[in-house]
Amino acid sequence: MIHSTILLAAEAAAEGKGGLFDIDATLPIMAIQFLVLVAVLNALFYKPIGKAIDDRDALIRSNQAEAKERLAKAEAMAKQYEQELADTRRQAQKVIADAQAEAQQTAAQQMAAVQQEAQVQREQVQQQLDQQKQEAMQSLEQQVETLSRQILEKLLGAPLAG
Amino acid sequence: METLNALTTLNAFPLAELEVGKQFYWHLGNLEIHGQILLTSWFVIGVLVIASILATRKIQMVPAGTQNLMEYALEFIRDLTKTQIGEKEYRPWVPFIGTLFLFIFISNWSGALIPWKLIRIPEGELAAPTGDINTTIALALLTSLAYFYAGFKKKGLGYFGNYVQPVAFMLPFKIIEDFTKPLSLSFRLFGNILADELVVAVLVLLVPLFIPLPVMALGLFTSAIQALIFATLAASYIGEAMEDHGEGHEEH
Numbered sequence: 001m002i003h004s005t006i007l008l009a010a011e012a013a014a015e016g017k018g019g020l021f022d023i024d025a026t027l028p029i030m031a032i033q034f035l036v037l038v039a040v041l042n043a044l045f046y047k048p049i050g051k052a053i054d055d056r057d058a059l060i061r062s063n064q065a066e067a068k069e070r071l072a073k074a075e076a077m078a079k080q081y082e083q084e085l086a087d088t089r090r091q092a093q094k095v096i097a098d099a100q101a102e103a104q105q106t107a108a109q110q111m112a113a114v115q116q117e118a119q120v121q122r123e124q125v126q127q128q129l130d131q132q133k134q135e136a137m138q139s140l141e142q143q144v145e146t147l148s149r150q151i152l153e154k155l156l157g158a159p160l161a162g
Numbered sequence: 163m164e165t166l167n168a169l170t171t172l173n174a175f176p177l178a179e180l181e182v183g184k185q186f187y188w189h190l191g192n193l194e195i196h197g198q199i200l201l202t203s204w205f206v207i208g209v210l211v212i213a214s215i216l217a218t219r220k221i222q223m224v225p226a227g228t229q230n231l232m233e234y235a236l237e238f239i240r241d242l243t244k245t246q247i248g249e250k251e252y253r254p255w256v257p258f259i260g261t262l263f264l265f266i267f268i269s270n271w272s273g274a275l276i277p278w279k280l281i282r283i284p285e286g287e288l289a290a291p292t293g294d295i296n297t298t299i300a301l302a303l304l305t306s307l308a309y310f311y312a313g314f315k316k317k318g319l320g321y322f323g324n325y326v327q328p329v330a331f332m333l334p335f336k337i338i339e340d341f342t343k344p345l346s347l348s349f350r351l352f353g354n355i356l357a358d359e360l361v362v363a364v365l366v367l368l369v370p371l372f373i374p375l376p377v378m379a380l381g382l383f384t385s386a387i388q389a390l391i392f393a394t395l396a397a398s399y400i401g402e403a404m405e406d407h408g409e410g411h412e413e414h
Contacts, residue, residue: 020356022185025193026296030203031304037207037265042257045214049229049236050256052221059223 184286196294198283203291206268239263246397251404255397258308262301263393266292270355270385274378293355302348305396313403343399347392354388
């Protein structure tokens with residue numbers, strides 16, 4: 001069977017017509033129709049489908065870029081808010097600390113003033129007291145002299161010459 | 163005698179007949195044309211054109227059906243071309259490379275899948291267009307022309323500089339390459355497809371049932387691979403012709 005096939009092929013080749021390596025006008029015709037096919041498919045297939053793919057790519061890319069931008073914006077906003085929040089918190093703490101410090105200072109100041117006043121008053125009182133004591137001593141001394149003079153006069157029975 | 167009789171009955175079975183090198187001649191003036199090849203090639207062209215029309219009839223943002231399939235095909239072709247020719251220059255070559263791939267692929271698969279044999283023609287038999295040396299030589303020569311065109315368009319006469327790259331003594335080899343490229347392209351495709359068809363035919367002749375199936379499956383695989391190889395090589399030749407060697411050592 002295969003034998004006869006080979007024979008057939010050989011026969012055909014020997015005839016100069018047919019056979020496997022029979023190159024004839026089919027070649028240029030095939031080339032031309034292939035080029036026409038390239039042109040036709042370019043118009044019917046590559047251009048429109050390519051355009052569809054590119055358009056979709058562009059759309060997706062722009063959407064993605066937009067989304068990315070929005071995300072970035074949102075993130076920036078979140079960051080800003082966070083920062084603002086932190087700032088505010090810090091400020092609040094500062095205000096509290098300031099107020100505390102001020103209060104403490106005022107308290108200390110007032111305390112010091114009061115203490116000073118008290119000191120001054122105490123000193124004054126002390127001074128008055130000292131003065132009064134001295135006065136009292138003086139008057140007492142005088143009285144002692146007078147009394148002792150009287151006692152002497154009484155004892156002596158005659159007034160002493162002054 | 164008994165076996166011989168069996169063989170003849172087998173022979174009478176219409177699917178199990180082997181015809182090699184028989185052509186169905188058409189005459190155009192005094193030119194001869196292989197009619198069976200042109201007929202199947204028209205079928206292939208028709209399939210491609212109809213698929214394209216179906217795919218682009220109503221282009222949607224979200225592809226469906228044929229559009230999806232053809233978009234997949236185009237993406238595949240673009241990828242192939244891009245890897246061989248490079249990001250910058252591949253776009254104008256997509257139609258040529260893509261048509262090479264699609265035409266060869268559909269031809270090969272039509273030869274493997276469609277029982278052409280059932281359609282009787284006066285002489286010879288219908289078969290894959292790529293199983294004919296005329297078709298493959300035509301495609302290979304077009305590829306050669308394409309890469310020459312690409313080279314000359316990109317660099318003008320400086321294209322001849324390619325022949326002495328990287329060393330001048332490569333010149334004869336490069337010239338021989340220009341002849342071996344189309345030769346190997348055409349004969350590889352032709353040989354593979356014809357051999358596949360013959361193997362299947364012979365096996366069908368010997369054991370008409372089931373046994374040829376694995377070989378047929380293998381044939382489908384080979385057919386696809388051959389289409390891919392042809393298109394990839396064509397793209398790589400074109401890319402090679404446009405490659406920069408000179409001053410601005412850019413990325414290749």
